[in-house]
Amino acid sequence: MVVDAALVQVPGGGGGVLAGVFEQDVLGGVASSALCVYKMADVRRRFTDNIRRCFAGQQSYAGLQFGNRVCVALVSLQAALLQTLLLLLLLLLRSSSVALSILRIRSAPAADRRP
Numbered sequence: 748m749v750v751d752a753a754l755v756q757v758p759g760g761g762g763g764v765l766a767g768v769f770e771q772d773v774l775g776g777v778a779s780s781a782l783c784v785y786k787m788a789d790v791r792r793r794f795t796d797n798i799r800r801c802f803a804g805q806q807s808y809a810g811l812q813f814g815n816r817v818c819v820a821l822v823s824l825q826a827a828l829l830q831t832l833l834l835l836l837l838l839l840l841r842s843s844s845v846a847l848s849i850l851r852i853r854s855a856p857a858a859d860r861r862p
Contacts, residue, residue: 750780754787762787 752767765787770780800806801818809816 762791765790 748770750768750770752765754763755766756763765785767783767785768780769783770778773779797806797810801809804818806818809818
């Protein structure tokens with residue numbers, strides 16, 4: 748479990764570091780603890796990679812930092828939307844060509860009309 752955490756700015760920029768103190772009870776009631784330090788650039792990169800993998804359909808869950816929600820692959824969502832738009836366009840073109848054919852038949856002289 749996390750006991751404490753702090754964002755520490757380091758000289759020279761670089762986004763600072765995240766320092767965290769963790770503690771875990773082990774058998775016999777003895778506590779084990781650790782101090783971990785992470786570069787903020789690495790933390791940002793991991794979050795970004797996680798989001799990319801989630802939206803690309805490369806993993807099933809977004810991770811604990813996002814409430815462990817189910818990922819939705821935007822690639823497949825975009826493909827489905829594109830497929831739907833193309834289908835609607837084809838239907839529109841088909842209905843337009845049918846409408847144009849009906850208009851041509853109605854506007855043609857009686858002698859030109861075919862049964």
